[in-house]
């Protein structure tokens with residue numbers, strides 16, 4: 001017996017929707033059986049809270065008097081440059097942007113203690129930030145300089161727009177070399193000293209809907225503590241990778257592009273983050289409700305940590321040199337136990353994505369649905385799946401001949 | 405037997421004095437040096453783990469204060485900001501003493517300052533600036 005999104009929303013309206021988190025549903029389905037659980041359960045909520053570099057926000061700050069065209073000049077928020085190549089007072093702030101005078105890796109490893117992500121966190125916390133700009137001036141936009149405090153509530157629009165979030169699975173990073181390395185997967189100790197992973201495993205959104213049967217453009221989600229929407233597949237979305245028998249990708253695969261009103265979000269779920277020696281990034285909280293439309297969808301949501309496999313990759317050589325291959329496969333139950341075996345050696349593990357916070361997000365989303373504060377949407381278009389023919393390409397360089 | 409983790413601040417004129425060996429010989433204490441640093445002004449800063457009888461420890465500390473070595477418990481210098489901690493567990497595989505530890509059922513991280521040796525390994529590893537050591 002299949003359900004529709006409308007029927008589920010009707011139950012939410014009446015306060016009768018049956019909702020479980022992606023962790024809870026494992027036991028529920030084991031007790032009731034897939035068939036019964038698929039009938040009883042309306043929604044399974046997922047969650048993830050990890051560093052997501054392809055995040056950012058766009059703003060409209062309102063016009064100055066006299067008017068000023070920020071584009072073509074230079075605009076900063078708390079000294080972090082923003083992208084102004086759009087209309088006069090719109091601009092985009094990227095999570096990894098940093099001030100010109102940040103020492104970066106000059107004294108290696110750099111600390112990267114501030115950047116666009118921190119500006120976003122401060123704005124969401126309601127703080128004032130410094131908006132400074134210089135411009136070239138035109139007949140219609142004569143002003144050339146601006147220095148003012150601004151906060152989120154002063155702005156017309158403030159929209160979180162992330163072009164790649166919530167990666168469906170990720171690499172497990174290790175270091176085979178004999179020196180410490182500093183990566184976007186954290187600090188990696190020499191000679192397989194540690195292994196860092198980055199996924200909420202059985203709670204992670206796309207791992208609970210591996211073929212994207214319910215998620216697509218228009219899916220309403222928990223984003224940064226507020227409400228957001230999936231606006232399509234994210235960049236590098238790559239459904240055509242090796243999968244387990246149950247369809248779970250065994251490596252990085254699907255991704256999401258998401259957006260949401262920054263003014264409704266919370267600094268608890270959008271955190272400025274610093275990777276020593278690498279850079280600043282934004283840790284984003286995302287929760288996606290999965291409507292249990294049929295048995296197959298329910299079955300997908302019962303995926304367990306031990307059924308999700310990831311590839312161990314050497315970040316001292318294979319990753320930077322773009323040499324394909326894996327040092328082995330491990331599952332998330334092993335990763336979460338604190339140690340894995342790589343090349344016969346026991347290696348201690350660490351996460352970068354918080355499982356505890358992912359669970360909190362799934363729980364918050366569950367409560368919002370149960371109490372009639374959050375309704376599901378029917379996506380306009382599902383994410384491209386394994387039949388899409390998508391091929392993930394490296395950059396093919398075509399050298400430019402120099403003329404003298 | 406008692407064990408204490410302390411930070412010593414050495415004035416410059418004591419840096420070349422046999423203070424530690426006196427602690428060992430005269431007060432029957434076992435001294436384990438966890439960290440040591442001499443500042444550009446030639447002042448010394450040591451993190452020590454001292455074990456011995458209560459009476460020996462008390463007398464040893466009295467001697468230190470008489471000769472002008474400031475001491476303070478180590479715990480004061482290490483801070484775990486629980487509000488900033490996301491429980492990501494990035495620090496767990498590198499903390500040598502399990503001062504930072506995780507309850508694997510909930511994946512919840514906790515900090516036990518009595519186990520911390522102020523090695524600072526967690527500082528560059530924590531992406532959320534949740535650990536701070538004033539040393």
Ligand code: SF4
Pocket residue numbers: 482498499500501502503504519520521522523524525526527535
């Ligand atoms: S300073 Fe060292 S011992 Fe203390 S919590 Fe950090 S890593 Fe662990």
Ligand code: SF4
Pocket residue numbers: 488489490491492493494495496504513529530531532533534535
């Ligand atoms: S690395 Fe930092 S944020 Fe992560 S668990 Fe350790 S103290 Fe908390």
